[in-house]
Amino acid sequence: MRIADRFDPNADIVLYEGDCLDLIAQIPENSIRLIVTSPPYNIGKPYETRLNLNEYISQQERIIKQCTRVLSDEGSICWQVGNYVSNSEIIPLDILLYPIFSSLGYHLRNRIVWYFGHGLHASKRFSGRYEVVLWFTKTNKYIFNLDPIRIPQKYPNKRHFKGPNKGKLSGNPLGKNPSDIWSIPNVKSNHVEKTIHPCQFPVELIERLVLSMTEERDWVLDPFMGVGSALIAAIIHGRKAIGAEIMPEYVAIAKDRIDLAEKGNLRIRPMERPVYDPENSGKSIPPKTITLENKEIQFSFFDNTLNHSSSGEKL
Numbered sequence: 001m002r003i004a005d006r007f008d009p010n011a012d013i014v015l016y017e018g019d020c021l022d023l024i025a026q027i028p029e030n031s032i033r034l035i036v037t038s039p040p041y042n043i044g045k046p047y048e049t050r051l052n053l054n055e056y057i058s059q060q061e062r063i064i065k066q067c068t069r070v071l072s073d074e075g076s077i078c079w080q081v082g083n084y085v086s087n088s089e090i091i092p093l094d095i096l097l098y099p100i101f102s103s104l105g106y107h108l109r110n111r112i113v114w115y116f117g118h119g120l121h122a123s124k125r126f127s128g129r130y131e132v133v134l135w136f137t138k139t140n141k142y143i144f145n146l147d148p149i150r151i152p153q154k155y156p157n158k159r160h161f162k163g164p165n166k167g168k169l170s171g172n173p174l175g176k177n178p179s180d181i182w183s184i185p186n187v188k189s190n191h192v193e194k195t196i197h198p199c200q201f202p203v204e205l206i207e208r209l210v211l212s213m214t215e216e217r218d219w220v221l222d223p224f225m226g227v228g229s230a231l232i233a234a235i236i237h238g239r240k241a242i243g244a245e246i247m248p249e250y251v252a253i254a255k256d257r258i259d260l261a262e263k264g265n266l267r268i269r270p271m272e273r274p275v276y277d278p279e280n281s282g283k284s285i286p287p288k289t290i291t292l293e294n295k296e297i298q299f300s301f302f303d304n305t306l307n308h309s310s311s312g313e314k315l
């Protein structure tokens with residue numbers, strides 16, 4: 001894999017240490033198929049200077065405008081955010097950011113609710129257990145491949161009981177649409193992907209977006225890459241990846257993780273692993289060690305569903 005430290009069209013991965021606006025300025029227009037990121041939430045994490053809310057929104061607007069220049073016409077932009085908190089009041093950032101995307105002509109395709117089971121325990125309100133991914137496309141002609149991200153049907157053997165399809169499977173044997181509510185564990189202390197970063201993406205969250213919204217060898221950009229989780233999700237599926245990060249220690253970790261992936265030693269939580277169920281704790285799927293040669297796509301995990309023809313008959 002060719003890793004560059006500034007934009008290079010011949011590289012496989014670009015890891016830029018510095019401000020995302022400086023990186024985006026190096027990228028040709030209309031060249032990125034997917035931009036996916038979780039920006040700082042302006043809540044005083046170690047890597048951010050807390051701004052007043054209007055300044056924060058203006059700063060985000062400048063970055064989103066530059067992203068628009070580099071996003072391809074068939075491309076998608078996924079902005080993953082939670083809440084800004086002020087005087088114990090929560091302000092959902094997606095509500096504040098939506099008008100920016102809308103004024104730039106974007107089309108909102110989904111507001112994905114990312115639900116997770118762990119976090120701070122609140123005492124004066126309900127504990128917060130979800131964040132959102134706003135998925136916008138630049139135009140009405142966009143890439144969306146559902147098959148690689150289907151999930152198992154609840155009743156895989158359910159059949160039509162009357163009519164011309166009587167006896168045939170009623171659901172798609174490749175699995176069902178994962179819907180817009182995703183239950184995926186967040187990266188807390190005992191998660192196999194945990195690094196020193198306080199709020200990294202679980203790789204599986206981004207794999208779903210990469211597999212459905214891009215093709216092999218497309219560029220995926222994360223302007224706030226942290227420890228490079230989105231880049232890892234991209235390269236393990238044969239996409240090219242670009243990220244910017246201002247904190248040198250996070251860039252170093254991103255490099256180490258990519259290096260481990262190249263050597264076949266990076267462990268991630270597999271997409272097909274169900275959320276922990278105490279009643280079935282012995283049946284959990286263990287962490288997966290990834291290699292970059294073996295670009296698995298999701299439905300290859302479902303051996304039982306692959307043994308069907310497209311008409312639903314078992315082969």
Ligand SMILES: C[S@@+](CC[C@H](N)C(=O)[O-])C[C@H]1O[C@@H](n2cnc3c(N)ncnc32)[C@H](O)[C@@H]1O
Nearest residue numbers: 019020047200201224225226227229244245246
């Ligand atoms: C919410 S975290 C993203 C973490 C990332 N999703 C991951 O999996 O590691 C936001 C990151 O943006 C970085 N950051 C803040 N301002 C930045 C800027 N102007 N340009 C590039 N990175 C920036 C922070 O240091 C932080 O690591």
